[in-house]
Amino acid sequence: MRKPSAKISPSILSADFADLGKDAVRMWDYGAEWLHVDCMDGHFVPNLTIGPPVVASLRKRTKAFLDCHMMVSDPAFWVEEYGKIGVDGFCFHLESVAQVPPSQEDFGKLKSLCEMIKDNGMRAGVAIKPGTPAESVEPLVDFGMVEMVLCMTVEPGFGGQSFKPEVMPKVKYLREKYPELDIQVDGGIGPKTIDIAAEAGANVIVAGSAVFLAEDPKLVVTQLRKSVESYA
Ligand SMILES: O=C(CO)[C@H](O)[C@H](O)COP(=O)(O)O
Numbered sequence: 001m002r003k004p005s006a007k008i009s010p011s012i013l014s015a016d017f018a019d020l021g022k023d024a025v026r027m028w029d030y031g032a033e034w035l036h037v038d039c040m041d042g043h044f045v046p047n048l049t050i051g052p053p054v055v056a057s058l059r060k061r062t063k064a065f066l067d068c069h070m071m072v073s074d075p076a077f078w079v080e081e082y083g084k085i086g087v088d089g090f091c092f093h094l095e096s097v098a099q100v101p102p103s104q105e106d107f108g109k110l111k112s113l114c115e116m117i118k119d120n121g122m123r124a125g126v127a128i129k130p131g132t133p134a135e136s137v138e139p140l141v142d143f144g145m146v147e148m149v150l151c152m153t154v155e156p157g158f159g160g161q162s163f164k165p166e167v168m169p170k171v172k173y174l175r176e177k178y179p180e181l182d183i184q185v186d187g188g189i190g191p192k193t194i195d196i197a198a199e200a201g202a203n204v205i206v207a208g209s210a211v212f213l214a215e216d217p218k219l220v221v222t223q224l225r226k227s228v229e230s231y232a
């Protein structure tokens with residue numbers, strides 16, 4: 001069984017926030033079919049980025065799959081609004097909703113959150129911080145609650161941090177167990193680190209600074225895709 005197709009998702013955290021529309025359009029032109037939107041509320045992480053009005057403006061400017069990484073304390077609060085905007089993927093942090101490992105009661109909460117995401121027309125994803133074990137999200141995959149697991153390869157909150165290779169065994173474990181699952185990696189990914197992540201089994205690749213600060217961003221998008229495809 002082959003792993004799912006490569007999806008390259010440039011993170012607009014490293015874009016020019018005064019010119020987001022232009023940056024969104026050029027990423028699509030460079031061949032990136034996803035656009036990663038880091039929504040931070042200043043509570044779940046010590047940083048504040050953008051919310052619905054800006055995401056709605058982005059929606060009008062790009063056909064890309066809008067991949068919202070919700071670094072917020074109360075993801076359920078935002079689901080309906082993001083659904084109305086026409087966001088494609090809503091990826092919440094397990095740690096914002098549940099204890100680690102999740103309790104029985106937490107699974108009830110997680111199930112209704114995932115159902116709410118789907119009822120509002122979006123794909124559900126769950127993100128885990130570098131220290132959160134893969135086993136914590138297995139029931140969400142096993143019961144079809146999520147279509148994607150995001151393994152953070154930095155502590156969430158800021159772009160431009162160093163890739164944590166110690167997260168790779170988790171990616172490998174999930175890929176072996178779930179050959180058809182979308183597995184996303186986010187943080188410190190670029191031409192120097194992509195091979196490690198692709199070999200471990202990641203197929204949805206987020207890259208912020210490595211793309212936006214590159215002299216030739218199109219080349220970086222192409223390199224990231226080639227690496228994932230070479231390990232398919
Ligand atoms: O979720 C994030 C940070 O919390 C960003 O998506 C991520 O850090 C991308 O930036 P870079 O590729 O520069 O590390």
Ligand SMILES: [Fe+2]
Nearest residue numbers: 011038069186
């Ligand atoms: Fe992100």
